[in-house]
Amino acid sequence: ATIAVATVGATHPATGMEIAHIEEGTMEVGMGQHGEGGGGTQPMKSADETAAIMMGALLKDLDVKAGEKLLVVINGSGATLLWSS
Secondary structure: OOOOEEOOOEEOOOOOOEEEOOOOOEEEEOOOOOOOOOOEEEEOOOHHHHHHHHHHHHHHHHOOOOOOOOOOOOOOOOOOOHHHO
């Protein structure tokens, strides 16, 4: 299962056309890699709050049982700064 959070919009790499717009100070939970709308826009949250939202949605979908192990992979889709990795 995967989930994404976008904090900035997206433009088409070949045409420069805006394909997704996100207002400053908001985030889109569940936005697709190609700018598809997701679970809705909400006010920007802290990293801890955002991680809790994401994990809650994933755990609900996965129906994880106590004692099961999970692997979490974080991908900044090219936007993760070197100092934060």
